[in-house]
Amino acid sequence: MPTRSDDDALAPYDAVLLLSFGGPEAPDEVMPFLRRVTAGRDVPEERLQEVATHYHHFGGASPINGQNRQLIAAMQAELTRRGSTVPVLWGNRNSEPFVTDTLREARAQGHLRICVVVTSAYSSYSGCRQYREDLAAATEELGLAAVDLDIDKVRPYALHPGFIAVNTEHLVESVGALDAADLPTTRLLFVTHSVPEAMDDTSGPGDGDGNLYVEQHLRAGHLITQGLAERTGVTLEQELVFCSRSGSPRTPWLEPDVNDRIEELAAEGVTAVVLAPIGFVSDHMEVVNDLDREARETADRLGVRFVRVPTAGTHPLFVEALVDLLQERAAQARGEVVIPAQADDGDMRPSTCDPGCCPNLRAALPALCGRD
Ligand SMILES: CC1=C(CCC(=O)O)c2cc3nc(cc4[nH]c(cc5[nH]c(cc1n2)c(C)c5CCC(=O)O)c(CCC(=O)O)c4C)C(CCC(=O)O)=C3C
Numbered sequence: 254m255p256t257r258s259d260d261d262a263l264a265p266y267d268a269v270l271l272l273s274f275g276g277p278e279a280p281d282e283v284m285p286f287l288r289r290v291t292a293g294r295d296v297p298e299e300r301l302q303e304v305a306t307h308y309h310h311f312g313g314a315s316p317i318n319g320q321n322r323q324l325i326a327a328m329q330a331e332l333t334r335r336g337s338t339v340p341v342l343w344g345n346r347n348s349e350p351f352v353t354d355t356l357r358e359a360r361a362q363g364h365l366r367i368c369v370v371v372t373s374a375y376s377s378y379s380g381c382r383q384y385r386e387d388l389a390a391a392t393e394e395l396g397l398a399a400v401d402l403d404i405d406k407v408r409p410y411a412l413h414p415g416f417i418a419v420n421t422e423h424l425v426e427s428v429g430a431l432d433a434a435d436l437p438t439t440r441l442l443f444v445t446h447s448v449p450e451a452m453d454d455t456s457g458p459g460d461g462d463g464n465l466y467v468e469q470h471l472r473a474g475h476l477i478t479q480g481l482a483e484r485t486g487v488t489l490e491q492e493l494v495f496c497s498r499s500g501s502p503r504t505p506w507l508e509p510d511v512n513d514r515i516e517e518l519a520a521e522g523v524t525a526v527v528l529a530p531i532g533f534v535s536d537h538m539e540v541v542n543d544l545d546r547e548a549r550e551t552a553d554r555l556g557v558r559f560v561r562v563p564t565a566g567t568h569p570l571f572v573e574a575l576v577d578l579l580q581e582r583a584a585q586a587r588g589e590v591v592i593p594a595q596a597d598d599g600d601m602r603p604s605t606c607d608p609g610c611c612p613n614l615r616a617a618l619p620a621l622c623g624r625d
């Protein structure tokens with residue numbers, strides 16, 4: 254039975270759930286994983302075969318599960334340091350431990366009030382609502398047994414000061430390793446996962462203008478670039494580019510692709526690119542394959558120097574930010590007045606999502622942690 258005391262920093266929650274995408278950990282898990290990810294989606298078979306080769310380059314294992322195990326350990330240690338005894342559980346959408354199994358087990362242990370953190374920082378269907386749908390599907394699958402489960406989640410955190418701080422810190426370290434002579438012809442490329450244009454167009458609150466996915470990345474990039482200049486005096490020209498396009502070639506996705514852009518920049522006389530994958534919270538397959546292998550190859554072929562900035566991972570600034578967000582959500586759940594921390598004064602996403610925000614454009618499915 255839970256041992257959480259009433260004055261625990263995370264009260265009223267009994268448990269934290271790190272909710273993630275999942276990935277294969279052995280060669281024979283690759284195709285079942287990919288079929289699960291793309292079930293009912295417009296992803297051509299050739300694309301699946303191509304993505305399978307990415308996983309096979311790494312022995313059939315994605316780095317994501319190992320990174321989540323480390324993140325959970327780091328979050329647990331930080332909670333302990335803050336005097337909390339609340340356990341950090343782990344559930345995935347597409348591989349073991351499946352979120353339904355985690356919630357079944359949590360309930361059996363008496364953990365009824367759960368606060369969720371997802372491993373995507375930005376507002377989009379793929380990075381936010383789809384996880385809320387996973388939670389709804391899981392509790393529905395658990396049937397009547399789940400009616401006593403009470404699940405909240407922390408807000409999208411791309412603009413949380415701690416997420417900006419860790420990405421700034423990593424950029425400062427990476428730029429420090431460049432030759433000063435290279436800086437005038439160096440381009441800073443913030444990189445994120447491409448999504449269909451229609452997904453970006455509808456990201457954000459249902460009554461807003463959309464495009465919040467791209468807007469949040471632009472704001473984060475601006476803050477991080479500013480932080481770099483303040484800390485080092487180095488000003489780099491910067492822009493946002495995209496990786497890991499999927500789907501049907503006929504569907505428009507966000508561009509430019511990172512490889513295409515490196516080609517263009519090389520032709521314009523750029524001699525070095527610094528890739529900062531701020532769209533990813535850790536070194537996912539998109540980072541270790543699509544950037545560290547493919548984009549690096551593009552740069553090498555063109556004689557352009559390639560530097561890849563580390564992702565947030567388990568850096569203490571990131572772990573502290575996630576635990577701060579959990580404490581903030583807990584205070585809200587206790588009915589306290591909370592002023593959420595954000596690094597700029599632009600749009601701030603609430604921890605309970607707006608009706609119709611970041612919609613599922615294929616089907617209207619139930620989703621938890623929102624007002625719709
Ligand atoms: C916005 C976004 C994030 C959030 C950013 C983030 O959290 O990183 C994200 C995360 C992830 N996506 C991942 C893997 C895959 N995504 C796919 C397909 C797709 N992703 C999409 C978008 C996103 N995806 C979209 C619109 C599709 C098209 C099909 C569909 O509408 O669903 C496919 C199918 C094959 C293909 O690539 O076509 C795979 C294998 C992994 C695991 C990586 C690992 O193993 O380390 C992670 C964390």
Ligand SMILES: [Fe+2]
Nearest residue numbers: 379446497499
């Ligand atoms: Fe994806």
